[in-house]
Amino acid sequence: MIRLDSVSFRYRAASEPALSNVSLHIRPGELVGLLGRSGSGRSTLASTLNGTIPHLARGDLKGRISVAGEDIQGQRPRDLADRVGFLFQDFEAQLFSTNVALEVAFGPENLGLPREEISRRVERCLRLVGLYELRHKMPAGLSGGQKQRLALASVLALDPQILVLDEPTSDLDPAGRRDLMEAIRSLRRDRPLTLVMIDPEIDELAWMDRLIVLDQGRVALDGTPAALWGATGPLENLGLKGFTLARLATALGVSGRWESAEQAAAAITASEWQVKEGAADLLRKVDAERKNGEVLLEVEDLDHRYSDGTQALSGASFTIRQGEFVAILGQNGSGKTTLVKHLNGILVPTSGDIRLSGRSLRGQPSTRLSRLVGLVFQNPDHQIFAERVWDEVAFGPRLQGLSEKDVARCVEEALEAVGLAGAGDLDPFVLTKGIRQRVAVASTLATKPEVIVLDEPTTGLDQRELDGMMALIQRLNQAGHTIVIITHSMSVAAAYARRVILMRNGRIVRDASAREIFSDESSLLDLGLTPPPAVQVANRLGVPALTLDELIGSLARSPLPPSPPAPLPRP
Amino acid sequence: MNLFLYLEKGTSIHGLDPRTKMFLLLGSFVAAVLFSRPGPLFALLVVLLVYGALGRSLGNLRRIWFLLLGIAIFSVVSWSIFARGSTPLFWRVTWESLSFGVGAAIKIDGMIISGLIFLSTTRIEEIVLGLIRLRVPYQAAFAFSLGIRMVPTIIGTAMTVIEAQRSRGLDLERGGLLGRLRNHIPLLVPILLQTLRGTDQLAKALESRGFGAARERSSYLEIGFHPADVIALTVGAVVLAAFFVVRFAL
Numbered sequence: 001m002i003r004l005d006s007v008s009f010r011y012r013a014a015s016e017p018a019l020s021n022v023s024l025h026i027r028p029g030e031l032v033g034l035l036g037r038s039g040s041g042r043s044t045l046a047s048t049l050n051g052t053i054p055h056l057a058r059g060d061l062k063g064r065i066s067v068a069g070e071d072i073q074g075q076r077p078r079d080l081a082d083r084v085g086f087l088f089q090d091f092e093a094q095l096f097s098t099n100v101a102l103e104v105a106f107g108p109e110n111l112g113l114p115r116e117e118i119s120r121r122v123e124r125c126l127r128l129v130g131l132y133e134l135r136h137k138m139p140a141g142l143s144g145g146q147k148q149r150l151a152l153a154s155v156l157a158l159d160p161q162i163l164v165l166d167e168p169t170s171d172l173d174p175a176g177r178r179d180l181m182e183a184i185r186s187l188r189r190d191r192p193l194t195l196v197m198i199d200p201e202i203d204e205l206a207w208m209d210r211l212i213v214l215d216q217g218r219v220a221l222d223g224t225p226a227a228l229w230g231a232t233g234p235l236e237n238l239g240l241k242g243f244t245l246a247r248l249a250t251a252l253g254v255s256g257r258w259e260s261a262e263q264a265a266a267a268i269t270a271s272e273w274q275v276k277e278g279a280a281d282l283l284r285k286v287d288a289e290r291k292n293g294e295v296l297l298e299v300e301d302l303d304h305r306y307s308d309g310t311q312a313l314s315g316a317s318f319t320i321r322q323g324e325f326v327a328i329l330g331q332n333g334s335g336k337t338t339l340v341k342h343l344n345g346i347l348v349p350t351s352g353d354i355r356l357s358g359r360s361l362r363g364q365p366s367t368r369l370s371r372l373v374g375l376v377f378q379n380p381d382h383q384i385f386a387e388r389v390w391d392e393v394a395f396g397p398r399l400q401g402l403s404e405k406d407v408a409r410c411v412e413e414a415l416e417a418v419g420l421a422g423a424g425d426l427d428p429f430v431l432t433k434g435i436r437q438r439v440a441v442a443s444t445l446a447t448k449p450e451v452i453v454l455d456e457p458t459t460g461l462d463q464r465e466l467d468g469m470m471a472l473i474q475r476l477n478q479a480g481h482t483i484v485i486i487t488h489s490m491s492v493a494a495a496y497a498r499r500v501i502l503m504r505n506g507r508i509v510r511d512a513s514a515r516e517i518f519s520d521e522s523s524l525l526d527l528g529l530t531p532p533p534a535v536q537v538a539n540r541l542g543v544p545a546l547t548l549d550e551l552i553g554s555l556a557r558s559p560l561p562p563s564p565p566a567p568l569p570r571p
Numbered sequence: 572m573n574l575f576l577y578l579e580k581g582t583s584i585h586g587l588d589p590r591t592k593m594f595l596l597l598g599s600f601v602a603a604v605l606f607s608r609p610g611p612l613f614a615l616l617v618v619l620l621v622y623g624a625l626g627r628s629l630g631n632l633r634r635i636w637f638l639l640l641g642i643a644i645f646s647v648v649s650w651s652i653f654a655r656g657s658t659p660l661f662w663r664v665t666w667e668s669l670s671f672g673v674g675a676a677i678k679i680d681g682m683i684i685s686g687l688i689f690l691s692t693t694r695i696e697e698i699v700l701g702l703i704r705l706r707v708p709y710q711a712a713f714a715f716s717l718g719i720r721m722v723p724t725i726i727g728t729a730m731t732v733i734e735a736q737r738s739r740g741l742d743l744e745r746g747g748l749l750g751r752l753r754n755h756i757p758l759l760v761p762i763l764l765q766t767l768r769g770t771d772q773l774a775k776a777l778e779s780r781g782f783g784a785a786r787e788r789s790s791y792l793e794i795g796f797h798p799a800d801v802i803a804l805t806v807g808a809v810v811l812a813a814f815f816v817v818r819f820a821l
Contacts, residue, residue, distance in 0.1 A: 093769055105792075110782050110783065138575070383732070385758075396740050429764075
């Protein structure tokens with residue numbers, strides 16, 4: 001279905017090729033997961049499949065690409081649109097119509113299809129993604145997950161044989177992700193569709209037929225999920241994490257391939273491993289030993305109604321103590337971002353009050369509040385403007401009217417803290433997303449706020465960048481900063497946050513320790529959230545572990561072999 | 572937050588052919604520029620408000636009232652002071668200059684309200700289709716519609732950037748005139764770059780959905796002249812004729 005013969009591509013003005021000498025053959029109906037760290041060439045490879053490269057991104061393309069048996073040299077994306085569908089990560093940028101049905105009709109209209117046929121396709125594709133009932137709605141009013149499913153329907157309406165998905169779920173909450181994946185799986189029941197999907201998390205690609213890992217523009221690994229099951233070492237060398245369950249199996253020395261948390265838990269129970277006596281108490285004791293300081297932030301009965309009448313927050317109340325690490329979780333549109341924008345005075349409550357160290361924020365200028373509560377926005381590109389990293393980071397301290405000597409000290413310290421010491425002279429715009437995110441954090445740190453709030457700090461980062469960013473936030477927390485993060489990544493929340501606030505429809509529905517929240521799987525599911533795989537296994541074994549390491553640490557070989565010896569499960 | 576003006580109300584005005592509504596819009600502009608006296612302009616405003624009420628689109632006035640009010644005040648004040656007249660009222664304001672200012676205010680606000688009613692009752696897709704049927708090339712019509720669509724996107728980006736920079740302590744109102752202008756640099760750079768990135772994404776999304784693939788593009792929406800259009804155009808023509816009579820024959 002897709003054949004690449006020695007394909008190389010170098011972006012104009014880049015010194016290194018993004019793809020070098022890639023040869024691949026993808027069979028009709030194959031489900032292919034594409035992985036690799038950022039800069040590995042995975043998006044570039046995907047973009048060559050519909051002609052976006054070389055037609056919409058300039059550079060030097062060599063080699064031969066054929067799709068459905070036809071050499072696509074010289075064909076633009078629009079010429080290939082009826083064969084290769086492309087779904088992008090940014091669902092906002094893909095939608096431009098004033099109602100759902102017209103959005104789906106746009107593609108078939110471009111092909112010049114008769115109206116009856118367009119009508120049939122609109123109905124079929126909207127039913128497939130579960131949006132038929134909403135066909136008269138405006139796309140702007142849909143949730144993130146619905147928007148991405150609408151984007152999927154609009155691509156499917158062109159009736160492609162190949163579907164390329166470039167990180168389609170990165171901006172979605174777990175429920176949105178699950179519904180999109182469900183829609184994609186149901187597609188395949190209808191017709192043979194070849195699928196190429198990029199996803200940063202290998203666990204999400206376990207249902208593919210084949211996984212291809214790129215590194216430095218070359219194919220580094222290529223095999224079935226079963227073949228790559230135990231390849232944790234090689235995957236880590238390529239900047240990825242192995243399958244969580246495989247890492248667990250390897251650590252315990254238990255053989256077999258587990259496809260679900262249930263299977264893993266059953267296999268562990270049947271093996272010589274068992275939960276250490278008192279493991280749960282030990283984990284809880286570690287939590288209890290962490291002491292938090294004085295009450296820093298008090299939010300009381302906070303309501304916010306936007307000017308268009310949307311009630312975004314209703315009666316939110318909580319307190320945060322000095323030194324805490326809090327994660328706010330909830331679906332897109334549950335009010336998380338609206339809530340944190342109140343903490344530094346960007347939004348003013350419709351009713352209710354917020355106090356910082358006992359003093360109400362009402363009436364205080366946001367210029368002063370920004371010094372007390374630092375807010376790092378989701379996308380660093382919404383704030384970076386300077387030509388040098390140093391000036392970008394110095395922006396806040398300079399606005400505070402510090403002397404140039406003090407500004408220099410703040411900037412140096414902030415750059416040091418984010419691991420960018422000495423990078424002051426670089427141009428932020430040539431840096432990778434992960435480093436730009438660090439620059440944004442540094443520019444907030446430089447004003448020395450008491451509380452640091454980060455909205456989705458890991459979106460768009462690869463595994464290594466994500467680990468680096470979270471390690472940085474953890475270091476800041478250990479150094480005494482109070483941290484509040486908003487995240488869709490359940491593994492980030494479970495591994496780093498000590499306390500979790502769950503939100504739904506503008507209300508706080510639960511506020512407890514991370515351990516308590518994640519061990520109560522059914523109430524998370526009610527909110528459309530799912531715990532990460534390691535936590536799911538731990539819950540089935542009855543240990544409140546939050547990470548793979550905690551889980552492994554809570555298990556011990558039993559002194560006696562279990563009787564009767566249970567057979568190992570076969571995949 | 573919804574930044575588009577279109578209101579899905581399904582009134583008989585919504586059901587009119589977009590070309591009919593374009594002619595009505597044009598007619599209201601012609602009527603407006605005929606006069607500078609407040610009387611007939613006020614009559615035109617009433618006609619427009621009735622038209623807008625039939626299309627249940629006057630709710631959108633809430634979203635631009637500050638703009639309308641600002642224009643009205645600016646127009647009345649500046650014309651009162653700077654225009655000349657022969658019947659002094661007080662200071663340098665004359666009856667004529669005041670009347671001219673009020674007329675100009677109603678004229679400009681009326682034209683804006685007429686445009687608002689058009690955009691509140693007509694989908695962008697219908698405007699494009701209407702323009703195509705009026706022999707405007709598809710690319711040009713679509714470019715025009717993209718322009719309209721980009722406005723809310725850019726406003727959205729701008730609001731996020733403003734919030735992000737205010738979070739870092741930016742105070743736009745600080746300093747003298749030059750200082751205030753300089754305060755905007757941290758806003759302009761990210762807004763511009765994000766908008767460029769956005770248009771690049773949009774170009775890719777449009778192409779991958781086959782934009783420009785076939786020479787003859789078909790349409791899912793259907794438009795056409797119905798009896799209601801004949802009635803609307805007739806009423807519009809009669810009202811416009813009446814304004815001409817008032818202007819030239821009386």
